[in-house]
Amino acid sequence: MSDTRRRVKVYTLNEERQWEDRGTGHVCCSEAASLTVTGEADGSVLLESRISPDTAYQKQQDTLIVWSEAENCDLALSFQEKAGCDEIWEKICQVQGKDPSVEITQDPVDESEEERFEDTPESGHLLELPPCEPERLEELAELVTSVLPSPVRREKLALALLSSGYIRKLLQLFRASEEADDRRGLQQLYQIVRGLLFLNKATLFEVMFSDDCIMDVVGCLEYEPALLQPKSHREFLTKTARFREVIPITDSELRQKIHQTYRVQYIQDIILPTQSVFEDNFLSTLSSFIFFNKVEIVSMLQEDEKFLTEVFAQLTDEATEDSKRRELVNFFKEFCAFSQTLQPQNRDAFFKTLANLGILPALEIVMGMEDVQVKAAATDIFSYLVEFSPSMVREFVMQEPQQADDDVLLINVVIKQMICDSDPELGGAVQLMGLLRTLIDPENMLAPASKTEKSEFLSFFYKYCMHVLTAPLLANTAEEDPGETLYVSVCCVSDNFQTAQLLALILELLTFCVEHHSYHIKSYIMTRDLLRRVLTLMNSRHSFLALCALRFMRRIIGLKDEYYNRYIVKGNLFEPVINALLDNGTRYNLLNSAIIELFEFIRVEDIKSLIAHIVDNFTTALESIEYVQTFKGLKGRYEQEKERQKTLPDAGFTLTPSAEAAFTLRFLMYRSDLLTRSDYFGPSVYIQFRHCWYLISVFT
Numbered sequence: 001m002s003d004t005r006r007r008v009k010v011y012t013l014n015e016e017r018q019w020e021d022r023g024t025g026h027v028c029c030s031e032a033a034s035l036t037v038t039g040e041a042d043g044s045v046l047l048e049s050r051i052s053p054d055t056a057y058q059k060q061q062d063t064l065i066v067w068s069e070a071e072n073c074d075l076a077l078s079f080q081e082k083a084g085c086d087e088i089w090e091k092i093c094q095v096q097g098k099d100p101s102v103e104i105t106q107d108p109v110d111e112s113e114e115e116r117f118e119d120t121p122e123s124g125h126l127l128e129l130p131p132c133e134p135e136r137l138e139e140l141a142e143l144v145t146s147v148l149p150s151p152v153r154r155e156k157l158a159l160a161l162l163s164s165g166y167i168r169k170l171l172q173l174f175r176a177s178e179e180a181d182d183r184r185g186l187q188q189l190y191q192i193v194r195g196l197l198f199l200n201k202a203t204l205f206e207v208m209f210s211d212d213c214i215m216d217v218v219g220c221l222e223y224e225p226a227l228l229q230p231k232s233h234r235e236f237l238t239k240t241a242r243f244r245e246v247i248p249i250t251d252s253e254l255r256q257k258i259h260q261t262y263r264v265q266y267i268q269d270i271i272l273p274t275q276s277v278f279e280d281n282f283l284s285t286l287s288s289f290i291f292f293n294k295v296e297i298v299s300m301l302q303e304d305e306k307f308l309t310e311v312f313a314q315l316t317d318e319a320t321e322d323s324k325r326r327e328l329v330n331f332f333k334e335f336c337a338f339s340q341t342l343q344p345q346n347r348d349a350f351f352k353t354l355a356n357l358g359i360l361p362a363l364e365i366v367m368g369m370e371d372v373q374v375k376a377a378a379t380d381i382f383s384y385l386v387e388f389s390p391s392m393v394r395e396f397v398m399q400e401p402q403q404a405d406d407d408v409l410l411i412n413v414v415i416k417q418m419i420c421d422s423d424p425e426l427g428g429a430v431q432l433m434g435l436l437r438t439l440i441d442p443e444n445m446l447a448p449a450s451k452t453e454k455s456e457f458l459s460f461f462y463k464y465c466m467h468v469l470t471a472p473l474l475a476n477t478a479e480e481d482p483g484e485t486l487y488v489s490v491c492c493v494s495d496n497f498q499t500a501q502l503l504a505l506i507l508e509l510l511t512f513c514v515e516h517h518s519y520h521i522k523s524y525i526m527t528r529d530l531l532r533r534v535l536t537l538m539n540s541r542h543s544f545l546a547l548c549a550l551r552f553m554r555r556i557i558g559l560k561d562e563y564y565n566r567y568i569v570k571g572n573l574f575e576p577v578i579n580a581l582l583d584n585g586t587r588y589n590l591l592n593s594a595i596i597e598l599f600e601f602i603r604v605e606d607i608k609s610l611i612a613h614i615v616d617n618f619t620t621a622l623e624s625i626e627y628v629q630t631f632k633g634l635k636g637r638y639e640q641e642k643e644r645q646k647t648l649p650d651a652g653f654t655l656t657p658s659a660e661a662a663f664t665l666r667f668l669m670y671r672s673d674l675l676t677r678s679d680y681f682g683p684s685v686y687i688q689f690r691h692c693w694y695l696i697s698v699f700t
Contacts, residue, residue, distance in 0.1 A: 006026045006027050006028065006079075006087075006088075007025075007080040007081075007084070008024070008025065008026070008027045008077045008078060008080070009021060009022075009023070009024050009077070009343055010022040010023055010024075010025065010037050010047050010075070010077060011075070011077075011078065012073070012074065012075055013075075013076075013284070013288075018287070019076065019288060019291050019292075021343040021344070022046055022047070023039050023041070023046045023343060023344075024039070024040055024041075024343055024345065024346075025038045025039040025040050025046045025047075026038055026040060027047075027077060027084075027088060029051075029091040029092075032050075033050060033051045033095045034048060034049065034050045034051065035047065035048070035049045035050075035077075035092075036049075037077070041345065047077075049075065051091075051092055051095045053095070053096055053097075055067055055068070055069070055105075056068070056105060057089075057096075057104070057105045058103060058104045059089050059103050059104075060103075060203070060206075060285075060288075060289075061206065061289075061292065062082045062085060063078060063079040063080075063082055063085045064076060064077070064078055064079070064202075064292060065077045065079075065085060065088065065089060065092070066202075066288070074284075076288070078292060078295070086100075093105060103203045104155065127143070127147075127153070127156045127157050127160045128160075129143070129164065129166055132166060132169040132170055132173055134173065134176075134177065134182065137173075137185055137188040137189065137192065140188075140192055141188050141191040141192050141195070143157070144157065144191070144192055144196065144199075145191070145195055147199075148198055148199070154199045154201070155201075158201040158203060161196070162203055162204070162207070167196070167204070167208060167213065168207070168213065170189065170192065170193070171213055171216040171220075173185075173189070174186070174189050174216055174219060174220050175216065183223070186220075186223040186230075187223050187225040189220045189223065190220055190221060190222075190223045190224055190225065191225070192220075193208075193217055193220040193221060194221065194272075197267075197272065197283070197286065198283065200283060200284065200285045200286070201285065202285050202288070202289060205264075205285065209260055209263070209264055209289070211259075214260065214263050214264075215237070215238075215263075217267075218233050218234050218263070218267065218271070221233065221267070221272075222234065231271075233266070233270070233271060237266065241262070243258070243259065243262075244327055246311060246314075246324075246327045246328050246331045247307055247310050247314070249307070251300065251304065254300045254301070254304075257293060257296055257297055257300070258297060261290060261293040261297060264290055264293070265290055267286075268283065268286055268287070268290065291341060294338045294341045295341045295342065298335070298338045298339050298341065298342055298350065299342075299346070301335065302346075302349075302350055302353060308353070308357060309357065311328060311331070311332075312357040312358050312359070312362065314328060315328045315329070315332075315365075315366075316358060316361060316362050316365065322369065322371065322374075325365075325366060325369075325374070326374050329374050329377045329378055329381070330373075330377050332354075332359070332381055333380050336354075336380070336381055336384040337380075337384075339351070339384075347388070351384070351385065351388045351392075354385075355385075355392055355396075359381070359385065360385070360393065360396045360410060363378050363381060363382055363385075363410065364408070364410050364413055366378045367379070367413045368413060372422070375417060375428075376428065379417070379431060382414070382435065383431065383435055386435045386438050386439060387438075390438050390439050390441070390444050390445075391444070391445070393410075393439060394439060394445075394453065394457045396410065397409060397410050397411050397457075398456065398457060409464060409465065411436070411439065411464075411465050412464070412465055412468045414432055414435065414436065415432075415436065415465065415469050416468065418432040418433060418436070418505070419471070419472055421502075424497075424498060425501075426498070426501050426502060426505065429501075429502065429505055430505065433505045433508065433509055436469075436509060437509060437512055440458070440513065440517070441512075441516065442454050442458075442516050442517070443516075445457065458517055459520070461520075462517075462520045462523075462524055466524060469506060469509065469510075470510070470528075470530070472499075472502055472503065472506060473503055473506050473507070473510075473530075473533060473534070474528075474533060476499060476503060477533040477534070477536040477537065495540055495541055495542065497542065500540060500544070500545040503545055503548070504544060504545050504548045507537075507545075507548040507549060507551070510530075510534075510552060511548075511551055511552050514552065514555045514556055514559070515555055518559075522563060525564075526563075526567055529571070531552070531553060531556065531568070531571070531573055532571055532573060534549050534553070535549055535553065535573060535576040535577065536549075536576070537549040538577065538579075539580070543589075543590070543591055546580065546591060547590060547594060550580075550591070550594050550595065550598065551594075553573070553598070554594070554597075554601075556568075557598065557601065557607070557610070558601065560605060560607060562609065565607060565609045565610055568610065569609060569610065572617070574614060575618075577595060578618050578621060578622065580595065581595045581596075581625075582621060596628055596630055599614070599630050599634065600630045602614070603630055603633045603634050603637060606637060608637075608641055611634050611637050611638050611641070612638060612641070614634055615634060615635050619635065
């Protein structure tokens, strides 16, 4: 059994001044005065750091050791047990010849030579603090402000404040000043407490953010001198921002940690000025304090199985009131957000725990509620789950009971929420579209243990979900009576901006399907004549929607699939594209360029069936376009192909149009069988499909 005392997490501070988890392992201090952390998963070395005599190590919150190895390399070890932290701390102090009772082993060394010279005579002494009296507050405020530029003097001031219990005396003076309505004294206390926060010392934070001090600290920060009236931060924290326990928390330590974290986060985000106004590393210790608090909260909640079980029981209980369920959903949203601070292994265990308890069935319920805030929170939770494991979500969806109403399926609930987004800018719909794309992306369906996941899930999606996704597109491209014409005509029903945005999102997802789902989307497009409906949107007054429709066709043609090509030719589906080009006239815009690029691709790739169709049917309409050589090039390709056909063997014969469709299916069935038969050799016969010749072998 491994020694849990030495079990640690390794953190580094990134460029955004946020702690990044580098993994979990076991730390040891070698005889060569070096700290080494070996990963518990694979035995790799997560950290190897020599204990330098000049490096300033800090012990924080009983289980943290923090230090800097270079100008931009801040490191931290978070111990599972206090005993392990104390043991390594003693070894660090032993190497540096320091007393283990101190919280920091060295003074920082980045002060100027002038500061070094000034501080040397008194290096062994604490700063002398003025008496904690109303008439000496101005002197103390000046002292706090004067030490901020010097790391050495900041450290000495922090030690002096801690050794004499000065912070609690200051807060007692604050209460007395507030009772006496001493406005000048309160404003000076604001400057002092604000300066104490900028000392950036974890040991001070532990005192200032304790239960008996933190509200007085917030009170001091209400009396900013620049304001005519003090702020009401305490009133907000005690009355407006009420702590709601969705399920009673019996662990007093956990409850205290949650309260403390919320209040410290409020101080950082609301009360203190934006960090960009100051140096990059100002208040970095405050950010670390909040970060490690969140890690503790998630770990403590995750270990309380009884608590989580009761939360899920109420969340999925039909008798639970909507207001109660709203609180439960918001709790899980915040819980999932906090979980991002966990290391990967623990985060995996966290989400697996939620899945086993039934988070996905619960989301089906809450996503169907009318409350906008609840739906938004549920969407955020769903995004965490999809990001963690798309396969887990897909597996759940396919195991749902197949009921008569497909709307109850989780993916259909998500699609409907995307379609019914009330936001004029469709912010929620964009988020949900991204999640759907992740779920139907074959690139994350390649796990060795799930070889059939791709085919099974895509078959499920196209059978039960695709019709829900395309419903708005089909509803807004209604069929008209074809009359005497050969082809069914389609018109655009609604062309308002919000509908156009929604259709653009759906087309983006369908375009993704064309690129990644070869068989399923091909069958869907052809059986429902979907491309004809999409090209109706070329007439939209919203150019972005017309471009989305054109992009959909461009992706289809880009596959160079003869099935698609014959579908386009038979349906005369270039007509709306060419009409849009002609209607655009001489305007040189994105639509014009995109259409020209489409035809240029056909010319360069020499797609013969499409070239023949375009030249046979649209030469007259396109011959006036001379500012590009694309259409002349298409005609040239067409003439070349006609000349080439004259040189083909006489053994060939041409199918009539009536027989052509019947032959197509037979040809593909035989081709598949022929390509797999290594023992087959036979005479060759050429078959001509209009302008394209195919060489096949006939069974003897």
